Amino acid sequence: MQNKTVDVIIPTYKPDDKFEQLIDRLERQSFPVNHIYIMNTGESFFHSESIHKYSNISVEHINQEEFDHGETRDKAARKSHADRIVFMTQDAIPENEYLIEELMIGLELDGVGAAYARQLPEDNCNDIEKFTRTFNYPEQDSVKSLVDMERLGIKTFFCSNVCAAYNKELYESLGGFIRHTIFNEDMIFASKIIKSGKKIAYCANARVIHSHNYTNLQQLRRNFDLAVSQRDNPDVFEGIKSENEGIQLVLQTAKHCVKIKKPWLVFLLIIKSGFKYIGYKLGYQYYRLPFWMVKRLTMNKEYWK
Structure with a gap:
């Protein structure tokens, strides 16, 4: 596993202190990140100067009209030459230094093409949203395949790009993310993985802090x-x-x-x-x-x- 390389891809829009915290924690991972590709929407909104202290980060600025949940991520993925690619959102904070390592362990399981992380609620998260996180992201690992369709239904395709790792070779062979989508590019691609005969791993020990108190x-x-x-x-x-x-x-x-x-x-x-x-x-x-x-x-x- 240590011979594999991993790149991280993060779309951003008006990144704040959480984003800088995310970058700092990614740079201290037990499994080293080779390169971080940032696809930023709106150059005038990008003020995260602290990232320039790291030599393995590149930023590409695009206009708001150019952004697409699938195509923007795929554009960054095509730049990567790593064996594994991890997609994250700008507000997902690694809980500890083992996030990438745990995702890589998940990808090494037999037949697994994608592995996604557990999402933990933030301190200010309301009680209903906290339970939703527990419901969708339990404490136990799991691996899903085509045989689980009847039992799990749509959850067979569940995989979240809030924090998810993919086998780069498989990603390219299946055509990558859909190029035009309102969102849900992760589940759409996960369906390709499942239908190709591969599996998706949920890695409960790969943990990010991420939640929303939506109105x-x-x-x-x-x-x-x-x-x-x-x-x-x-x-x-x-x-x-x-x-x-x-x-x-x-x-x-x-x-x-x-x-x-x-x-x-x-x-x-x-x-x-x-x-x-x-x-x-x-x-x-x-x-x-x-x-x-x-x-x-x-x-x-x-x-x-």
Whole structure:
């Protein structure tokens, strides 16, 4: 494993102190990072001068109209000559110095083509979001393959580019990320990995600190875009329902709220879940909506230009 090289790719937009913390921790990993490629949207917003003290970082600036969740990441991946590539977001902070090492261990498992990290909640994370992190990112490792489709459904394709590592040779052989997508490029590519007969590893010991306290409206917009990505990629998602997974999350979260003696959170959960559901339903039928409404509902306005 130590003979393998690894590059890290990070799209950025108005990076802040979290991003600088991310870079500093990446530079202190037990498994050394060969090169860090930063794809930054909006040069005037990039003020992270501290990264220049590192010699293994390159920054490419693009305009906001050029950014695409799939194509921008793929453009950076094509620059890399490493054996393994790790994609991260600018707000995902490695919990310790073993993040890259643990991901590389996951990629060494038999037949594994991608490995993704566990996401831990930040200190300011609300109780509902904390449980969501636990639900989606449990303490136990797992490996998913085509045989798990009937049991796991859409979760078979779950893989998050908040922090995920890929076998570079396999990535290129399968064509890389989709070039135009509203988001969800990670799950779309994960479906290619699974359908090719390879596997996806979840590495619970590879940990990043990453969470969001979305408002109800933000959650509606996120689920709108999620549904758009599913509607636009029927070859991946058609016939695989995602609502069942959402229902399980709501039920388990409600039980958790009662268990921690905060039953009033169930009311907030119901409201939040309603916004999620409405967003998803609207997104799945987006082509029936007037364009002005689509622009109001989406989180990713550049996608529609």
